[in-house]
Each structure stands twice: as C-alpha cells, then as structure tokens.
Amino acid sequence: MLETENLGKTYPTGDEALRDVSVTIDGREVVAMIGPSGAGKSTFVRCINRLVEPTTGRVLLDDRELTGLGEDELRNARRDIGMVFQEYNLIERLTVMENVLSGRLGYVSNWAALRRNFPPEDVERAYELLDLVGLDDMEDKRVDELSGGQRQRVGIARAVVQEPKIVLADEPTSSLDPETSRDVMELLTDIAVRRDVPVLINIHEVDLAEQYADRILGLHGGELVFDGPAADLTEESKGVIYRGEEPPESATAVGGGEPTDVETADRRADREPLPAED
Amino acid sequence: MAAGSSTASDRRTWRRPTAFRNRYTKWAVYGAVLALVVWSVASLRITPGRFLSGLGYGYELIGSMLPPETGSESVARLVDRMIETIAMAMVATVAGIVISLPVAFGAAGNLSPRPTYYLSRGIISVSRAIDGLIVAIIAVIALGFGPLAGIVAISFKTIGFFSKLFAEDLEDIDMGGVEAVEATGATRFQSLVYGVVPQVVPRFAGLAVYRWDINIRSSTIVGIVGAGGLGVLLQRSYSRYEYDFVATILIAVIAVVLVAEFVSAVVRRRVQ
Numbered sequence: 429m430l431e432t433e434n435l436g437k438t439y440p441t442g443d444e445a446l447r448d449v450s451v452t453i454d455g456r457e458v459v460a461m462i463g464p465s466g467a468g469k470s471t472f473v474r475c476i477n478r479l480v481e482p483t484t485g486r487v488l489l490d491d492r493e494l495t496g497l498g499e500d501e502l503r504n505a506r507r508d509i510g511m512v513f514q515e516y517n518l519i520e521r522l523t524v525m526e527n528v529l530s531g532r533l534g535y536v537s538n539w540a541a542l543r544r545n546f547p548p549e550d551v552e553r554a555y556e557l558l559d560l561v562g563l564d565d566m567e568d569k570r571v572d573e574l575s576g577g578q579r580q581r582v583g584i585a586r587a588v589v590q591e592p593k594i595v596l597a598d599e600p601t602s603s604l605d606p607e608t609s610r611d612v613m614e615l616l617t618d619i620a621v622r623r624d625v626p627v628l629i630n631i632h633e634v635d636l637a638e639q640y641a642d643r644i645l646g647l648h649g650g651e652l653v654f655d656g657p658a659a660d661l662t663e664e665s666k667g668v669i670y671r672g673e674e675p676p677e678s679a680t681a682v683g684g685g686e687p688t689d690v691e692t693a694d695r696r697a698d699r700e701p702l703p704a705e706d
Numbered sequence: 707m708a709a710g711s712s713t714a715s716d717r718r719t720w721r722r723p724t725a726f727r728n729r730y731t732k733w734a735v736y737g738a739v740l741a742l743v744v745w746s747v748a749s750l751r752i753t754p755g756r757f758l759s760g761l762g763y764g765y766e767l768i769g770s771m772l773p774p775e776t777g778s779e780s781v782a783r784l785v786d787r788m789i790e791t792i793a794m795a796m797v798a799t800v801a802g803i804v805i806s807l808p809v810a811f812g813a814a815g816n817l818s819p820r821p822t823y824y825l826s827r828g829i830i831s832v833s834r835a836i837d838g839l840i841v842a843i844i845a846v847i848a849l850g851f852g853p854l855a856g857i858v859a860i861s862f863k864t865i866g867f868f869s870k871l872f873a874e875d876l877e878d879i880d881m882g883g884v885e886a887v888e889a890t891g892a893t894r895f896q897s898l899v900y901g902v903v904p905q906v907v908p909r910f911a912g913l914a915v916y917r918w919d920i921n922i923r924s925s926t927i928v929g930i931v932g933a934g935g936l937g938v939l940l941q942r943s944y945s946r947y948e949y950d951f952v953a954t955i956l957i958a959v960i961a962v963v964l965v966a967e968f969v970s971a972v973v974r975r976r977v978q
Contacts (some may be wrong), residue, residue, distance in 0.1 A: 507891035521904040530900055534891030543889035543894040583886075589888055667880055 430594050430626065435485035436650075437471050442613045447473040448485070448649045453594065456620045460641035460658070467647040469630040470672065473598045476501060491595055496656050507534035510587030510625075512616075514599035516579040518571045518586075525549040525567040527582050528554045530590035537598065550589070557585040560622075561615060577608035581615065588619055588629045595619065597629040599619065609633065613640040630686075648672050750814045753917030771953035780951055783939065784958055787957035790853055791962065797923040802864025802921075803914055808871040808913065814876035817902065826869065835868025842928040860924050868917050875909040912974045919970035934963075961977045 430453045437446040446468040453459050455632035461469050474480035476487055477594045487494040488666075508583050510531070516525045533541055540546065546554075560562055561581040571579060579588060579674045580600060587595050597616060601609035619639050631637050637644055638658050646654030646661075654665050665671040726732040812818045812826030841862050846856035884901035892900065929937020934957055943951040 450908050479889055497840060497883045501893045503893065505891070506889060509889070511886065511889045513886060514883065515882050517882035519883040519887070519901055519904050520880075521907070522900075525898075530887050530892070533887065533893075533896045535902060538899075541892070542899050586886070586890070607903060 429490055430488075430628070431475070431488040431545060433486045434471075435475055435482050435487065435598075437475055437480060438483050441705060445650050446475065446482070446682075447651045448648075450485075451652065451655065453626045453628055455626060457626045457643055458617045458620050458641045459626065459643045459645060460637035461630045461645040461647060461649035461668060462632065462637050463630065465632070467669075468650040469632075469647055471512075471567065471650075473596045473628065473630050476594075476596060477506050477511060477513075480692050481675060488676035489606050493614050503534060506529055507590060508532070508593040510590045512580070512583050512587050512595065512597040512600045514602045516576075516583045516603070520526070520570070520572040520580055520581055522566065522571060524555060524563060524571060524574070524582055525551075526560070526590055527571055528567075528585045531586040534575055534590070553591075554585070554589055557589055561585050576604050579613060580604060580608075580612050583674070584615055588623060588639065591623075592625060595625055595627045595654070597627065597631075599632065601631060601633065609685075634661075637661075637668040710737060716755035726895075731870065732907075767949060770949040773950065774953035774957060775950040776954065780954065784936075784954060787936045787939045788930075788962060791929075792922065793926045794856050794925040794935055795918060795966075797830050798864060799914065799918045799921050800927065801857065802861040803862065803868055803917070806865050806868040806872065809865060810872035810876060813869055813873035816879075818837050826873070830866050830870045833862055833872065838863045838924050838928065843931045844877075846932045851932040851963065856925055856928040856933035856935055859928055859933055863924065864917055867920070868913060870915055872906070872910065873917065875906050875913075878887055879905040880956050883964075893939060908952040908977045911977045915970045915973040919966045922966040923963050927961065 430451075432449055432451050434447045435446060436444070438444045449468075449472060461472065471480055474495070475482040478487075482495060485495070489505065489508060492505065494502070497505055514705075519530070522530075526544060529544070529546050529550060532546055535550070536546060539689050553556075555567070558567060561584055563578060563581055563585070566574075566578070571582060574582065574698065580603075583600075586624060587597075595616070598632050599613055600616065613636055616627050616629060619625070629637075630643065638661060641658050644654065644656060644658050645652060646665065648669050653668050654661070656665075715936065724732045726735060751923060757789045809829050812822045815823055818826070822903075827932060842856060843857040844860035845862075849855045849858060879902060883905070884897055887897045887901040925935045925937075927937050929935040930941050932938065936955060940952060940955045940959075943949075943955065
C-alpha cells in the first residue's frame with residue numbers, strides 16, 4: 429500500500445510543482461493520474477521513489493516512511509518500487525536480458541553486476557516475464573534494434589522483475605502510437621491483476637485513462653482536484669482538471685465519499701498519533 | 707529624372723555587420739596584428755641576407771644526408787631503438803589511461819560531486835599546461851636517462867588529454883538509463899557499470915587508440931632530452947655530424963608514425 433501525505437515539491441527556481449497531495453493506493457488498483465502538462469504528474473511520481481526529492485510531506489510504502497531514509501535504506505526501499513518511463517530509459521547498447529535483469533541489481537553484489545552473474549531464479553523470472561510481455565526469444569537482441577513498443581515492454585519487464593510492491597509508470601504511452609499505447613495499457617492492467625500489485629500511471633490521454641483505469645486522480649496546478657472511480661469522471665470534472673474551472677457543488681471532488689477514500693481517512697486518523705520518524 | 711534620383715537615394719543599403727564593434731575597430735585590430743608581426747621579425751633580426759645564406763646551408767645539409775646510412779650495424783641499433791620507442795608508447799598509454807579513468811569520472815560534471823569535479827579538472831589543467839618535452843626534462847633529472855623517464859613523461863601527458871576528452875564523452879551520455887537503474891535500487895557502482903560504462907565503451911576504445919598513436923609520435927621525440935627511444939639516437943648522431951644516419955632515423959620515425967596513424971584510423975573507424 430502506498431500513501432502520500434501532504435506531499436509537496438517546490439523546485440529551487442521557486443516553481444511550486446506539487447502542493448499538499450494526499451493519496452492512498454492499495455490492492456491491485458490501476459490508478460491513472462491525468463492533468464494538463466506542467467500539472468505536476470511527473471513530479472508526483474518521481475517524489476514517490478525520490479528521484480525528485482519532495483520538499484514537504486511524507487511518502488509511506490507498506491507503512492514504511494520513504495521520505496527521510498538514508499542513502500542505503502532508500503536503495504533498499506527502491507527495490508520495492510518498479511518504474512516505467514516515457515522514454516523507456518533503457519541502456520541501448522545492452523541486450524534485452526541485461527536490461528531486464530537490471531531490475532534485480534538491488535539484490536546482487538557489485539562484482540556480480542560487473543560480471544552479469546545473476547542467480548538462476550532471477551534469470552528464470554526474467555525469461556518468464558519476457559514471455560509474458562511477448563518478447564520471447566529476444567533476450568540476446570540489443571535494445572537499440574527494437575521498436576518503441578518492444579522497448580517499452582522491456583521497460584515493463586524490468587519494473588516487474590523487481591517483484592515490486594507498486595509499479596509507477598511515468599507517461600508510458602506518450603512516445604508510442606495509439607495501437608501500441610493500448611497494448612501497453614493492457615499489459616500494465618494485466619500485471620496489476622496477475623502480480624497483485626497496484627499500478628499508478630501518469631497519462632495525458634484521457635480516453636486511455638477512462639478505458640483502462642479503475643480510479644482516476646486529477647491534478648491541476650500541482651493540486652489534487654479529482655479522486656474517484658473512472659466512471660465518475662464527468663465533463664465537469666474534466667473542466668476542473670484541465671481548465672481549472674470551479675467545481676460545481678454536486679460534483680465529485682477530493683474526499684468525495686467513495687469507499688476507498690473513507691478507508692483512507694480512517695487509516696490516516698489511526699496513524700496520526702505515531703511519532704514522525706526522521 | 708528628379709523623381710528617379712530621389713528613389714535611388716531612398717533605397718536602403720546593407721552591409722554585412724563586422725565581428726568587431728565597427729569598421730574603425732576592425733581596421734585598427736588588423737593594423738595592430740600586422741605591426742606585431744613586423745616588430746617580431748625586426749626584433750629577431752631576421753634579414754633577407756641571413757635568410758638566403760640559411761637556404762644555402764640547408765642545401766648543403768641535405769646533400770650530406772644523402773644517401774642515408776644503411777650499414778648493418780647502424781640499422782641494428784636503429785631497430786633496437788624503434789622497438790624501444792614502440793614499447794615506451796605502449797606502456798605509457800596503458801599506464802596513462804589507467805590513471806586517467808578515475809580522473810575522467812571525477813571530471814564529468816553529471817556524475818561527480820563538486821569538490822571532486824574541481825580537483826579532477828585541476829589535475830587535467832596542470833597536465834595540459836606543461837609541454838611534453840619539459841615534462842621529459844624533469845623526468846630525466848628525477849629518474850636518470852633512459853626509457854623510464856620517457857614513459858613517465860608520456861603517461862603524464864596522457865592523463866590530461868585522455869581525461870579531458872573522456873570526461874566530455876561521459877557528460878554526453880543519456881542519463882535516462884542511469885536514472886532507471888538507480889530507481890531499481892542499484893548501488894552507485896552498479897549504476898556506473900550498468901548504466902554508464904556500456905554507453906562509453908566505443909568512445910573509450912577510439913580515444914585509447916588515438917592517444918596511443920599520439921604517444922608513438924611523442925616517444926620518438928622525448929629521446930632528444932635523453933628519455934629513451936629513437937630520439938636518443940637522433941640527438942647523438944647529429945651532434946657527431948653523422949647526417950646520413952640522421953636521415954635514416956628520420957625515415958624510420960616517419961615510417962613508425964605513419965603505420966601508427968594508419969592502425970589508429972582503421973581501429974577508430976571500426977569502433978565508432
């Protein structure tokens with residue numbers, strides 16, 4: 429379970445990219461985060477594994493606070509967070525297998541990494557995932573020989589081979605054509621079910637979000653302005669998210685009463701008395 | 707008529723803007739450069755007479771170089787020194803590159819913290835600031851005559867060259883892959899060997915061969931100050947006025963350098 433509490437990020441330039449975002453993501457939910465460019469979607473996702481250092485608030489993964497962890501502990505915590513990137517962020521000159529196995533680096537020694545000597549379980553798992561994402565028999569191809577869709581599948585396999593507690597996807601479809609985008613979304617939702625992990629996807633194609641996500645988060649100007657099931661995303665809520673319109677009284681807004689949010693509120697209340705760890 | 711001339715004077719003119727502030731500055735700079743050259747020639751007392759007599763001596767020198775010495779004993783000495791030259795270049799290239807690696811990673815702004823960055827850039831500047839022959843003279847004073855001094859001098863020069871260029875390649879890599887590897891929970895060392903190294907291996911090989919080729923050239927010259935290699939032979943023979951042997955040595959130098967350049971060009975084309 430991932431929780432963020434009042435997460436905020438102000439960049440050194442003074443831009444406030446994220447303000448007071450509190451979200452709980454659990455189970456095998458597929459959560460899509462939508463919002464206009466510059467709304468802070470990417471910042472939010474990167475604050476979770478601290479590729480971007482949040483300036484305020486807390487991030488908790490299975491009740492362990494990630495914000496404030498030292499370098500070694502952060503490394504351990506990152507093993508539990510899989511991440512898929514817009515530009516795939518693969519090492520182009522390495523093989524597909526090496527890229528997938530890089531998801532296991534957190535579990536092997538430096539020497540083993542240098543010699544590409546991964547335990548047989550890891551290699552087996554990598555083969556299974558290559559089958560799952562439809563890249564069987566491609567393990568020895570170099571990544572720069574692959575198409576965009578294939579590269580993103582390698583990226584997904586790398587994230588899943590970590591056996592993460594959550595998968596984060598930062599605009600995974602933005603560099604892909606519509607057909608491939610749907611394949612990738614299908615694969616991500618499939619993984620949530622098969623691996624029993626929540627998947628948080630940043631995405632700017634609203635139709636894809638509505639089609640594949642169970643739940644939608646809407647960001648506008650760094651603030652969470654919508655949190656609800658995909659079915660509740662109305663034209664009005666899109667206006668709120670994309671054009672910053674004032675929400676009408678009746679519309680679903682943050683904390684708008686769906687069961688997950690009540691639970692969230694309860695859990696948060698429970699935790700409040702705990703002393704904040706440094 | 708009147709109307710025609712008035713439209714002509716209304717026509718806008720255009721001139722290419724100068725790199726200097728205006729045309730007067732431009733001509734002033736050109737004039738100053740010319741004056742500097744004239745003054746240099748005058749202060750060095752280079753006169754047309756001296757230049758002509760110099761040409762005469764040059765002609766005589768070339769005459770005494772021909773035909774080049776090809777006695778078997780001389781050629782054997784030459785071959786010995788050639789082997790020494792190539793060996794010096796090999797050892798100095800390997801040693802220099804081994805030392806360069808940490809300096810290059812330290813001097814890559816995207817990979818290293820500020821203090822390490824400035825320290826590494828400092829090492830590079832020092833190595834680049836001093837000419838190879840001066841380093842060789844110092845090495846000969848410190849270590850005595852022979853190839854060891856040459857190896858030290860050439861290795862020292864390799865550090866500045868190799869670290870600077872390799873650091874630039876390291877700064878040009880795609881950090882996305884490195885970021886992704888770090889996001890999986892990899893250590894810094896792992897993200898270097900997994901994320902960074904694969905991206906720079908071809909450039910590393912190309913630069914190493916290029917520097918090897920430069921080092922072959924350097925190791926033919928450092929012998930002039932006693933630091934081993936063909937240069938030692940060259941210096942000895944012209945101080946004994948054996949100009950025919952000097953010619954043989956020069957031909958050997960040219961041959962070695964051309965072969966090294968050819969090998970280097972072929973290898974670099976293959977890896978890049």
